[in-house]
Amino acid sequence: MLELQELLVSYGVIQAVKQLSLDVYSGEIVALIGTNGSGKTSTLRSISGLSGHIQGRIQFEGADITKLAPHRIVELGISQVPEGRGIFPDLTVLENLKLGAYVRRDKAVIAEDIRKMYQLFPRLEERKKQLAGTMSGGEQQMLAIARALMARPKLLLLDEPSMGLAPLIVKEIFTAIRQINKEGVSVLLVEQNAKMALAVATRGYVMETGSIVVQGTAEELRDNDVVKSIYLGISQ
Incomplete structure (x- = not known):
């Protein structure tokens, strides 16, 4: 579905992403993990047409989208949270959701x-007339995901959905991610x-300083010594 080939993203003299290649197959959830500043967000923004200077190639369902405008990328079926x-x-809340469907x-x-x-996130229906800025961080994250889904994407790009949220809310968000995937996204x-x-x-990639350093199935990454010690907090 998605293929990044030798992607390089730079902001002036700073190279945020260096010769990165990854792919996502239809029906998958692919994790991209790494520390702050490793280039993860720049990678997502490049897919959405929002990054700085790009070299390399980004293909979506066989079409080259490297130089497309962001609204065209949304129309093709990619939404970003x-x-x-x-x-x-x-x-x-309701106005935010309607704006998510602006290409329809x-x-x-x-x-x-x-x-x-509203079925996916019942709290949004309870607060549909409430100003989005007055909601909790978890409710705002639910709204951000729901708004992206209103474009009916084939591929959903999620950037740090658990950031700053309480553990119970994180669990709820990840349950929703599983459900979204089961429904074909x-x-x-x-x-x-x-x-x-x-x-x-399903699979994952680990980024460090703009490059992929480890990749494999989710199980392989969970068993990888480097991933266990640095990212999972498991001492050897």
């Missing part, structure tokens, strides 16, 4: 999809919580 959520704080014109189906989002998940990420992922 950004780090920090990026909700519109001065709009209501099927009003009746949009209304049905809003109902589905592939997921590329950037996450510092390696334990949670590898619990839901």
Whole structure:
């Protein structure tokens, strides 16, 4: 479904991503883990057409999307939930959801999809008339995910969905990620919580200083000595 070939992302003289190659197959959840500053967010932003200077090739369902505008990438079927959520704080929950469907014109189906989002995250229905900026961090994360799903993506890019959230809310978010995937949406998940990420992922990649240093199935990464000591906190 998605293929990154020798991706290089730079901001001026700084190379955030260096010759990175990875792929996501239809139906997978793929985890991309690494420390702060390793290039994970820049990788996601490059897929969405939001990064700085890019070299290399990004293909989605066989089409080259490397130089496409962000709105065209959304239209093709890729939605991103950004780090920090990026909700519109001065709009209501319902208004945020409707904005997520801005590339669509099927009003009746949009209304049905809003109902589905309320089923996925019941708290959003309870707060549908509430200003998004007044909600808790966990509720805002639920809204950010639901808003991205309103574009009906084939591939969902999630950037640090557990950041700053209480453990019970993190569990709820990851349960929703599993459900989203079961319903046919592939997921590329950037996450510092390696334990949670590898619990839901099919495969994974580990990034350090802009490059992939380890890759494999989720089980292989959980058993990898480097991953266990650095990312899972398991001493040898």
